Amino acid sequence: MQFQYENSFEVKGKIIDKKVAILPIGAVEAHGPHLPLGTDNLLAERLSAKLAEQVNGFVLPTLPYGQVWSLKNFPGSINVSNESLISMLFDIGESLYRQGFQIFAMVNGHLGNAFAMKEAARKLYEIYPELIVLYLFYPGTSKVIAEVRETPASHGTYFHADEIETSYMLYLAPEFVAMEKALNDMPTIPMIADVTPTPWEEFTETAILSDATLARIDKGEKITKVALQNMVQIIEKMKEGR
Amino acid sequence: MQFQYENSFEVKGKIIDKKVAILPIGAVEAHGPHLPLGTDNLLAERLSAKLAEQVNGFVLPTLPYGQVWSLKNFPGSINVSNESLISMLFDIGESLYRQGFQIFAMVNGHLGNAFAMKEAARKLYEIYPELIVLYLFYPGTSKVIAEVRETPASHGTYFHADEIETSYMLYLAPEFVAMEKALNDMPTIPMIADVTPTPWEEFTETAILSDATLARIDKGEKITKVALQNMVQIIEKMKEGR
Amino acid sequence: MQFQYENSFEVKGKIIDKKVAILPIGAVEAHGPHLPLGTDNLLAERLSAKLAEQVNGFVLPTLPYGQVWSLKNFPGSINVSNESLISMLFDIGESLYRQGFQIFAMVNGHLGNAFAMKEAARKLYEIYPELIVLYLFYPGTSKVIAEVRETPASHGTYFHADEIETSYMLYLAPEFVAMEKALNDMPTIPMIADVTPTPWEEFTETAILSDATLARIDKGEKITKVALQNMVQIIEKMKEGR
Amino acid sequence: MQFQYENSFEVKGKIIDKKVAILPIGAVEAHGPHLPLGTDNLLAERLSAKLAEQVNGFVLPTLPYGQVWSLKNFPGSINVSNESLISMLFDIGESLYRQGFQIFAMVNGHLGNAFAMKEAARKLYEIYPELIVLYLFYPGTSKVIAEVRETPASHGTYFHADEIETSYMLYLAPEFVAMEKALNDMPTIPMIADVTPTPWEEFTETAILSDATLARIDKGEKITKVALQNMVQIIEKMKEGR
Amino acid sequence: MQFQYENSFEVKGKIIDKKVAILPIGAVEAHGPHLPLGTDNLLAERLSAKLAEQVNGFVLPTLPYGQVWSLKNFPGSINVSNESLISMLFDIGESLYRQGFQIFAMVNGHLGNAFAMKEAARKLYEIYPELIVLYLFYPGTSKVIAEVRETPASHGTYFHADEIETSYMLYLAPEFVAMEKALNDMPTIPMIADVTPTPWEEFTETAILSDATLARIDKGEKITKVALQNMVQIIEKMKEGR
């Protein structure tokens, strides 16, 4: 299942058979005191493993550096530009196509990567339209998130290191969560944060966007399972061709 | 020691204290029937861990995609361009500098990355001369390799998936070596391979460049220890400043 | 108010006085049979004029070419790349900064431009942090849109040439609307459209995403006024400095 | 005739029928006290309208930002780089080609755009040789200009905001001319201005390059008509194919 | 005088003393049967040598590859892109600045290089305004050319491999001229050649643009001396500073 543990002599047939290459993409980024810098990498990796199992796909090695502009001034964050990300994702996709893969499924653990992934997918589509490129970020989970969440969302689109993301970690990578350090820190995100470049240090000291102490394993499980189900369904459908 | 398992609240002081960020860089590339595609990633990772221990540095998550032009047509290889690699390495280095690191040590497991690493290092040097950027690929081991090797080298500069590299794996990542599949396949590399673009399928079917069956754990240990010792020495010296 | 109708001898003082440059950005793109290709340009222009009046700003000439990847195969669409757009927006922002403007407010009439605008804003921020760059796309209107709309939204994030957008046009540029040609065409947008490059011809023949016949001038007015109010508020606040 | 006022349902057939897309390109640039910053946009627009009428072509929305390096330090000028301009013109041309246009006629109102237009045209030619790309800047008018002009030219190649350009405006956009503010300001342009980067503030305070008070509507009409006639002739000839 | 024949130990003081670096730029391009492909290189070189003598400057090694788009399909032409040329000229200028030169005088032998030279000069000016960058292409010779020429010009702006350019060669590099092969071939250059990409094979088979048999050494001498005088005057003036 882990592509890089295969060997060159046997992998060719398996590629034809499996058809699907899954790339976990995350980031190294501040996630408060209770979650590790590599939270998004861990989530993407664990989710990819579950997905690969269900769709009989290969998991590629994690691309562990993402675009973290908003939090790049927080201790421990490592930021790469959209240009670098797009360029590398394009190259990887091109190689996968030449290797015979039919589906290149990028499983994202970090919202900041979304644009670069979409742009790389479009660039690949223009040149290799037969390759199906997926950019997956917990697809179809907004409803279940709304049901599960006890705290109000501090932002309409994103959440971070909070009740929800911490719950993901409790379910997918519990050994990396220090719940005793979890904080309740609900910032007031100013409206301007949506309309002008706004590093997050302007409105939060912790990088946590709600009450992380309310994180529970079953919340993470519920949402994650919906995401997983949707991803499986998308990929199975895509295997039959566009 | 693993940077991504740190949390944002505690990492700042540790960065100041440790000073050194170690980035393992490898590749996904054909390595014959007995070694996995991720051989260069595994070597870079394991070597980085040992290095970090000795110099009290942080290990960053592995950048697992490299420039594998020569072997890109072999099953399982994933190739990224020098441009992509340079750009991403530059971005990572820039972030590390801003985070307060003093030394950015790239530990390479794949020769094909060497140019991109050097070029990224120079670009960083032009803008952030205070940051010490190291590109390390088993430094200072040519003598010990010559002593250890039983087969003649098939090329003056590089070796691949052979007696030597397999020995590294036996020492650093033995659980990924299938010695029973190891082959003795000494290709005749034509002189033109050094002077014109020459995909390796033109002279080898296995991607092995000597007798891999002669690989031994102690050979790997001897060379690796020299490499490690040299890397430690370089970094300790660099900690005192340029 | 129209910047390009000013002359060079008198404009300098006015720039200092007004502080705000408003750039309408739209696109040339298929909008069904009842709306013109330039719908997004017209909306951006008219909205910018109203905004300029209220904040006493300058309106720059409209940048009438946008990123319309999704609809680029529809008759009449003209697509420019994100790279071109980012580059030109950056240049314009840089000139505005050097001319003495304090606020560069981009008023967007086309969702496809959103990424390029945000990216250009961030690039400007990195180099000219004193310049306030705004990317405005009907800010803070999701609630009022939900209230006003009679048809269900065909997509969670975007709408197009439908009840809502046609209402904007009825309010802002009625002379360009041919309501007698308006159609009710509610496509089923497949879930995959959010996760893989999906030109819209795969799910719609008209490019209309709901019942355009339900468009009403008062709907457009209500939403537009909320958007305008929010934009005014943001700019007035920004005039006092970051 | 205005492309952006067409709708997607009807435009396809018209494109096939008309064959010609005319893009006005201008700039926002200092033009003395008597002419607006948008002079070059107005000229390109009005000329394009006349041209479209005569050749039965479509006029695209004006691209109102140009390369104004020489005057970029004058109040009100907005400068975009050649790179941005080339990239956007290429994208527009590519879309026009895919939309079925046979001729892409760029009508320029600002000399500074000439290089970018030519370069974009060549890049399009290399990839889409069937698309005829024209870069038109008052073609074939040097003789009539010499006849009409009362003041000597202050430069062998260009003129600006002077007797000639002001005459164009009197003919094409008189409502934007404030003749009572027109100045006679004949600078001595040093020879070095042709051989080294020389911002115009080094030799003129007004940006006027001769006696603008001598501008007359009939002068503008005479030159403009020659330009127009030549453009019509070129396009009609091109309609018959290369 | 030839910079590359100096040695590193002695050159520093000479740079300070001489102040001026002269770069001959030419091209490899079809010039009919009587002139060599390297005509523009030879002219630039010989002219640079004369110039260096008069202004006591250094001559750098010739950059012998230029932008020859128009003639690139003729036998023997080697074309490089504007991008390549701009980039290399910028780098050379940057190095010269760092080496202590005050004036970087590019002496051009090929019109096609003119844009790249000007653009490189502007880019250098933006970053190193103290460095004076000159782009020199027979400056101030239009009058003397008109006086000297017996054949009418086939084009208002350029001439090529004709009476004039052959005369330059007779004066500057007579050993490379085969007058017995010179042809009289006056093409009719269509008006469209000025407004759309037009490879020269569309209107000439020889690449000669007038009667080359009328070339005379004294014609070349007269024009060249004017050019030289002007270049000397410009450089001497520039030595006193901007």
Added chain:
Amino acid sequence: MQFQYENSFEVKGKIIDKKVAILPIGAVEAHGPHLPLGTDNLLAERLSAKLAEQVNGFVLPTLPYGQVWSLKNFPGSINVSNESLISMLFDIGESLYRQGFQIFAMVNGHLGNAFAMKEAARKLYEIYPELIVLYLFYPGTSKVIAEVRETPASHGTYFHADEIETSYMLYLAPEFVAMEKALNDMPTIPMIADVTPTPWEEFTETAILSDATLARIDKGEKITKVALQNMVQIIEKMKEGR
């Protein structure tokens, strides 16, 4: 043999006949007090001339600017970036391919150019696989160098302005060598020079890397002849096709 002295009328057939274009590439770079800045250009040129004679090929004009990062701070060095070099070499190769050449042999006189040449060759190979691109830097001479050399090498890979390179010059371009100024200056190159950007001024004041006084014409002759023989053999083999 000198391509640029050919004329366009006769060159086409000769290209088909000769098949081989040889491009000398060098640099302008500090080479101590006894060798000129253009040493690498002279070596590349003279070697190319000999090569052309033996393989009946064309010699192109020398590209005299190279990547001299390491020595760029020494008096007289002119450095161009890898990007500029790659771009120009690619363009030249593309033109040669279109002109009908079968082999593009780059003869390098400066180690710093090696990467750019290889990268350009690969880029050409991806697009024009039929064109054989060679990057030649004294191929196959390590053994004879070891035999000839009296001083130990100061570095395992490179040498510079020393016993060896000076010997090349004594054989190939003796009129440019000032042996009376030759120095014996054997620097201790620190190990870190191989692992971190290290401008050479950190370890040498002269840029000489061994005892230049030991240079002898016969040493240069021996090595050069081996290099030449190897180059001839490679090219003759390549003429028969890949």
